[in-house]
Amino acid sequence: MILHRLRAWWRDRPHGAILAFFDIQPITVKAYGGRCYTTAKRLVLQRNQKTRGRFYLFLLYEVNHGRVHWAFFPGKGAAYVCRFLRRVRRWYPAQPVRIALDRDPAHPIKARMTRAMMRRLGLRWTSLPKRSPDDNPDETIFSDIQQNVLDTSNDPDERATRRRISSHLKARNRRSDRFIRIPFLEAKKRDTHRN
Numbered sequence: 001m002i003l004h005r006l007r008a009w010w011r012d013r014p015h016g017a018i019l020a021f022f023d024i025q026p027i028t029v030k031a032y033g034g035r036c037y038t039t040a041k042r043l044v045l046q047r048n049q050k051t052r053g054r055f056y057l058f059l060l061y062e063v064n065h066g067r068v069h070w071a072f073f074p075g076k077g078a079a080y081v082c083r084f085l086r087r088v089r090r091w092y093p094a095q096p097v098r099i100a101l102d103r104d105p106a107h108p109i110k111a112r113m114t115r116a117m118m119r120r121l122g123l124r125w126t127s128l129p130k131r132s133p134d135d136n137p138d139e140t141i142f143s144d145i146q147q148n149v150l151d152t153s154n155d156p157d158e159r160a161t162r163r164r165i166s167s168h169l170k171a172r173n174r175r176s177d178r179f180i181r182i183p184f185l186e187a188k189k190r191d192t193h194r195n
Contacts, residue, residue: 003135003184006100006126010063010185017096019063020088023138024076024104025145029053029161031154053158057145057165058084059138060099066179068141068169072162076104078111085114089121098124102136137180144172 010019029052056076060069069091073080088097099118101107108115109127118125128135149168155161172178 002126002129007185009098009126013098014096016094017098018092020097020099021061021063021136021138022084022099022101023059023136023142024081025057025059025138025142026076027055027057027150027161027165029055029153029155029158032151052156053161055158055162056080057142059141060084060088061137061141061180063137063182063185067173068178070166070169072165076106078106078113081106081111081114082117085117085121085123088123096124097122098126100126100128100136102128102133103130135184137182140180141169141172145169 006019013019030049056073058071058073058076058080061067062069069088071084071087073083088099103109105111106114107127108118108125133139145165145168149164150161153161153164155164
């Protein structure tokens with residue numbers, strides 16, 4: 001039912017309105033090794049290797065133009081979510097914005113601080129159904145980062161990993177194939193409403 005309502009809003013959205021999906025991913029800085037190639041006969045990583053840092057990647061996927069906005073924070077609580085939402089309003093200063101997100105404790109369905117901030121900023125929100133990560137296209141981007149950035153990394157610190165993630169996402173925003181197919185937004189008849 002939630003996805004049907006979101007599709008109806010997308011089909012009949014106000015002129016210039018933005019639909020975006022938001023999610024947060026923890027990033028651990030360590031030697032992954034996964035897709036790294038080496039001349040050694042076998043790749044050996046310490047079983048209990050020490051991590052070199054940890055941070056959270058905040059990601060916003062804009063459906064209209066297929067663009068991604070992101071930020072890095074040391075935590076994922078409501079205070080950090082509110083800081084990110086203020087950035088969202090700066091990125092879209094005048095447009096109506098609806099953000100679809102999961103039911104994390106720091107998100108507006110559960111966090112009073114986040115709800116108040118979204119009202120103050122004039123941002124609308126829709127909580128996605130429980131236990132349905134596939135409904136959020138951000139998961140596709142997180143998987144891409146895992147495969148193409150983290151799995152080939154042996155970064156010395158957080159700064160290096162953040163720089164590599166940012167470079168990857170900037171390049172992604174320039175690609176023509178950056179759009180992610182979201183089946184539940186597709187109407188039976190082709191949607192001709194464009195912004």
